Amino acid sequence: MPYxxxxxxxxxxxxxxxxxxxxxxxxxxxxxxNKSPESTFVLIDEVNTDNWGIGFDQVTELRKQASVE
Structure with missing residues (x-):
């Protein structure tokens, strides 16, 4: 049962x-x-960019910086 x-x-x-x-x-x-699709579970979590960090920064801030450049 893949998840x-x-x-x-x-x-x-x-x-x-x-x-x-x-x-x-x-x-x-x-x-x-060779897994059965009937027993395969896929869950998608959408995470707010304030709650996602890359390096020392929030993705929200990184997106703002990228739009200015």
Whole structure:
């Protein structure tokens, strides 16, 4: 029973994109590990950019800096 947890920032990810992630990850497990799609679980967590850090900075701040440059 595979369980895959995908964590992404909450920056305008559409429902269609989420469906594609679920389908793609499930298909990968079927193709590579011969797992049953009926027992494969995919969970997508959307994380606010204030709660995601890279190095010493929040992603929110990194995005602001990138838009100024």
């Amino acid at each position: 895959v947890n995908i964590k992404i920032t909450d920056e305008a990810v559409t429902n269609e994109q989420k469906k594609a992630l679920i389908k793609g990850v499930t298909q990968l497990l079927v193709d590579v590990l």
